[in-house]
Amino acid sequence: MTTNPEMNLGMTERLKPIHEKVATMVRDEIIPLDEEFLSEVGKNGDRWTHTARQLEILDGLKAKARERGLWNFWLTDSRRGYGLSTVEYAYLAEEMGKAHLGAETFNCSAPDTGNMEVFERYGTEAQKQQWLAPLLEGQIRSAFLMTEPDVASSDATNISMRCERDGDHYVLNGEKWWSSGAGDPRCKIYITMVKTPDASRGRHEQHSMILVPADTPGITKLRAMEIYGQDDAPHGHLHMKFDDVRVPVENMIVGEGKGFEIAQGRLGPGRIHHCMRAVGQAERALELMCTRALRREAFGKPLAQLGANYDIIAECRMEIEMARLLCLKAAWMMDQGDKKAAAPWISQIKVVAPRMALKVTDEAIQMYGAQGISQDTSLARAWTNLRTLRFADGPDAVHRRQVAREELKKYTQQKI
């Protein structure tokens, strides 16, 4: 683990040229293709497969990125990758957040990065061979099946998908929803949180993570969950049913009861990666807001000079800077290697970054007038995506509660 007693939150010298390349590629090569990629959805008569042009765009970008060595940056502190610190990764993730295809181009997209970390840290050699290798190559994609309908996601001990041992197999029954990416035909493997009750273990050892190949019999894709009416096809956020889905016992990750332990390791980076990208989305929204404010005229003046627009722009700038610094500080805490110490910082930024990015994006939308909510800018889509982050990996209220308890603990020995 990179330790960094000097709290350097700036770009390191080694990062600068990489950052420059990533930023340039996002701006000049990826953003210009985003709209075309999105407009292709369903043109082949099936929203749940990619069109030929979509694959051409995607594979083309990925090939270029790999060729340039801009690949798998998320492998922080690993001999497989650049060995970037989380702080360094934050600067890259921010750039990726600016484009719809940003993260995937560099093989840094959710939920794959989190899933790959699970394989990297907890997988057997065979599992790594079968699943991690093609994921690292960007040949397949993966999903993470956690949330269930009718279960309060804010308290994950409620997760209830049954997983029963039957000889050399586990048999899974139940429903999962919001399985992001499970709609993508390239998605081949599901890391699945299940309940494996054992009275001899504690409350946080009743769950397990198990590998379920996407083509296992018994899996029904019930429907795509919509986000403000959008299905995000072909990626999708699926509602799925498991009826007697059988997987070999070797598919259990680490062992029964380790679900929460693995989840915690997975969720920390996942949460902060979302936040880093949210900062990037906010930066892009502010840029769009400013260019609009300068170019559009009403009542004989550019919008920038009307009403409270100077103040709105200034407030957005200040909120972005503060959220970015908090995100970098949380990243730096993670780099110090003490997960318990880093946790409240991740909770803080998890509340702050989406809220800030939503606000900046909403102000940008307002500056565009009706065009802002339409398909003619990227802002409306950005907003709905950002809105999901106030639930994803824990709703705001749960994270605020964590922050408050940490604060109060300083002044009392009692349980808070």
Added chain:
Amino acid sequence: MTTNPEMNLGMTERLKPIHEKVATMVRDEIIPLDEEFLSEVGKNGDRWTHTARQLEILDGLKAKARERGLWNFWLTDSRRGYGLSTVEYAYLAEEMGKAHLGAETFNCSAPDTGNMEVFERYGTEAQKQQWLAPLLEGQIRSAFLMTEPDVASSDATNISMRCERDGDHYVLNGEKWWSSGAGDPRCKIYITMVKTPDASRGRHEQHSMILVPADTPGITKLRAMEIYGQDDAPHGHLHMKFDDVRVPVENMIVGEGKGFEIAQGRLGPGRIHHCMRAVGQAERALELMCTRALRREAFGKPLAQLGANYDIIAECRMEIEMARLLCLKAAWMMDQGDKKAAAPWISQIKVVAPRMALKVTDEAIQMYGAQGISQDTSLARAWTNLRTLRFADGPDAVHRRQVAREELKKYTQQKI
């Protein structure tokens, strides 16, 4: 005009039984059909026509409403209707706002009510015969073509669709967008704002309103504008192109240069109707929030008892009450018959009501977790609809400016 020196903002005795019937029908008959109606879109292979089931639902509801005499309430101060005051109408519109099909069921939906008012006040007998009569019957629908791409809608003097006299006809050329309802196959007539320049007249007399039947040659439906990715089919918010669209000179409403005069008469009621329904949407969102807070449990308690939820519920209640009262006051000002005096009150509620309803709906969404942004509740759709109101009929900034100028005028003779 109903004058009402006593500022009675409560329900009148005559209104109570009508209100009861409308509220009951919305709750028991309309809301239960909303989701089915919406889920039908496109099931016949064409998003831009209604399915048979959709027509069955819609016509069934409208027939029931008419049969019960619950029809055309918006005809305030008119011998054609109940002669309700605007204050009385507000209580009914609030109930209608709670259901997707609420307003249309009672023939009170936008943009028809505004358009019908134009016919009622400014139309010739022939125009009333041809268009107002079937609109009042709910047999056809209409659109209002105002906004144009590349024109700052906040300053309507920029509207530039050309309209040139050619013998007994006018010839129209240009583009319109956000033509709400123009996608509906039942939409037969467009009231269209055009530019008819005349150097001898003032800045607000350069525009006219003219009737364009939907089937006039030369009209191309370029595309449907999307609202956060949704096309609202088959209603739709269309982007349309007019190439040499010819209409007889009799189609000019009142006369050349009267566009703004007519628009002002039309927009006042239109704006406040939106606000009344927004209050209803907020009430429904709060109801959904409370029932969720009581039924859903996490950490062994109903959500209501967790975190800041009591405070959130209380704040929503207070904001709804204040916005409703302001809406009623603005309605009462309109009932006094002095448009100039009522205008700043309409501006006030136009800023306040959508913002309040957006906030309440967003809090309700947060209480539902990921379900809140999905198709499983009405909340996400309500939110996107409400968001349009911060632009529709003038963006917030323009209305705030009006309110401020009115305030400052009290203390200065100078132009503000």
Added chain:
Amino acid sequence: MTTNPEMNLGMTERLKPIHEKVATMVRDEIIPLDEEFLSEVGKNGDRWTHTARQLEILDGLKAKARERGLWNFWLTDSRRGYGLSTVEYAYLAEEMGKAHLGAETFNCSAPDTGNMEVFERYGTEAQKQQWLAPLLEGQIRSAFLMTEPDVASSDATNISMRCERDGDHYVLNGEKWWSSGAGDPRCKIYITMVKTPDASRGRHEQHSMILVPADTPGITKLRAMEIYGQDDAPHGHLHMKFDDVRVPVENMIVGEGKGFEIAQGRLGPGRIHHCMRAVGQAERALELMCTRALRREAFGKPLAQLGANYDIIAECRMEIEMARLLCLKAAWMMDQGDKKAAAPWISQIKVVAPRMALKVTDEAIQMYGAQGISQDTSLARAWTNLRTLRFADGPDAVHRRQVAREELKKYTQQKI
């Protein structure tokens, strides 16, 4: 009780001339003397007595008001006064709120109005003779001793001043603080909340209200509580100690255990009166803000035209209107005579009005620059006075909780 099925929130015809007189007197005769009155404090070497000039100002204003019949308006629904409704009183109280000496001039100031209501409703003939009569004449003043140090005022069952029977007397021991008005040499009588434990009665019947003449031996004025550093002399908010303070048993109001019953009757009107005056303070702050924005120039323009000032002014206007309407609605609810139904409305306005008035006043202060926080405007003093209202008669949190519980009760039979 005035019932008013038509929810008339406007000024009645009978009120208009009275309102006109009160508004004019506040503006032309009272406000111009406020600053001189306040600047006199302590000029005679004793902050806790009035100077001769102060008495001249005060008695002069009161004499004029009485002469004009502008007196004791708070006696709503009473044959002793005008018999105004609470809604009507609201319009007058708002005007009084605009001046420091406004309420006292018309014998409508706290805590006297609340105390007089206690005498009026619960007093014996002898008590009325001795205390109510001179209070109604404005000859003496009174205090209400409730809050105690080290007791959470949000939960009034904690009040603990001992009050023990000893023959024909009660003997009181303990401390009270924030006894507003007890510093005034004209303050002759304290209505005092005490604990009279009785195991046979319920939790809300353990307290009593008893009359303690200000000159009773055993009372020590420990100190004046300060509000942001100001002692509000000679009115004062005193911290007092009672050592064996003996009063005759006849001084018990109604009887032992009736403390909360009386307090509830007293607090409802008291709370809403504060809110009515807060609306008036906000109106005055907005007026000051606007005149400053028009007269002061920077960068070659009046402040009104700089930055977000239009928006700030508009938001203040909208917030005032909404709070006023909510206040009037709460007043109307009180006029309907069902205290239980009115209670959540009073809680709502108790949260809303001070918060709104604080915000408007703070924005006005900001418009004045450093002058705004100084003695050169009335704004800084207004702000500190308003800030106390977020605690007085129950902190915001308690009122919000009441509102939320009322809301949730609609959807559950269970205790919330």
Added chain:
Amino acid sequence: MTTNPEMNLGMTERLKPIHEKVATMVRDEIIPLDEEFLSEVGKNGDRWTHTARQLEILDGLKAKARERGLWNFWLTDSRRGYGLSTVEYAYLAEEMGKAHLGAETFNCSAPDTGNMEVFERYGTEAQKQQWLAPLLEGQIRSAFLMTEPDVASSDATNISMRCERDGDHYVLNGEKWWSSGAGDPRCKIYITMVKTPDASRGRHEQHSMILVPADTPGITKLRAMEIYGQDDAPHGHLHMKFDDVRVPVENMIVGEGKGFEIAQGRLGPGRIHHCMRAVGQAERALELMCTRALRREAFGKPLAQLGANYDIIAECRMEIEMARLLCLKAAWMMDQGDKKAAAPWISQIKVVAPRMALKVTDEAIQMYGAQGISQDTSLARAWTNLRTLRFADGPDAVHRRQVAREELKKYTQQKI
């Protein structure tokens, strides 16, 4: 100038022991004396001199600090002091901000630090000898006379005190107000901004800074400006009149027309020092809020567990962290030596830090109930002090405008 390509915003190794000593002294030795010091004001019959006990406290603390080498930290990048970076100083200033006597104990208080910087950078040897030397020793104090009544402080080119050459002297006439510290009998020298018109120079070269000894004839102390009713005696914020005040020509700093140049150098550090201390005040307020929330009970529970208090505490923690990081980033920008580049960062934190600290302090006050606004905690005084920072050295609106213009400049060549 310390350059620091690695943006280390953490505490350096050399700083840690110093920080520990400062923090400990503030907590254990200074805070415990604050209230006594403040309660002494006026006890000797004159609010405008220190009591013997006040001098004993103050001189005692200063002597201890000096003895421990904890002195003049503000001399960043100077051979006279520790040579701390601005980032390092921020950590110390934050601690000092927690106590009323914090900054003065370590000879780091406003306006002396800014004034000493003026002497250090622009003074002649004689001026340094006469004024800087005793200031560095903490033997005298100084004031900075800038703002004038009836002049919009947001646009400093309006400053109008006349300063006319008369042989070997300049003669000053006019008024100054908000001269902070000029009430202190130890205050011996005023750095005074005056107008020295010269048509041959630009708009920002019409003003000069000149030294005026406090005992120069012709100076009248008109009155003390009050902050929410408090005069801050004996420090004071004076309103003064200059009638033919004569000072030798050598007292002109640098030369005529250099006023703004010097002011800019002075104001940058001054502004950020206020912000650093504001962060410290917020930290102390949050600590007070938490301890109160844990110790005070209502309805059978500690306040911490009631209502929205967890959320309030969490939000305060998050806002503090973000503001601190932004303050550190602004400090780091200053350390890079490019004033133009640092300016918008200082504007950002100047808006953010006071607003954040006001909010946190206000929430803490609310947690204390009425005690929070009284003299029994340090919170009310902290709040009024913080409120001045929204005007001091430029009102929020001016700083927001700077930030917005900087942002818009990225996208246009035109003047914004």
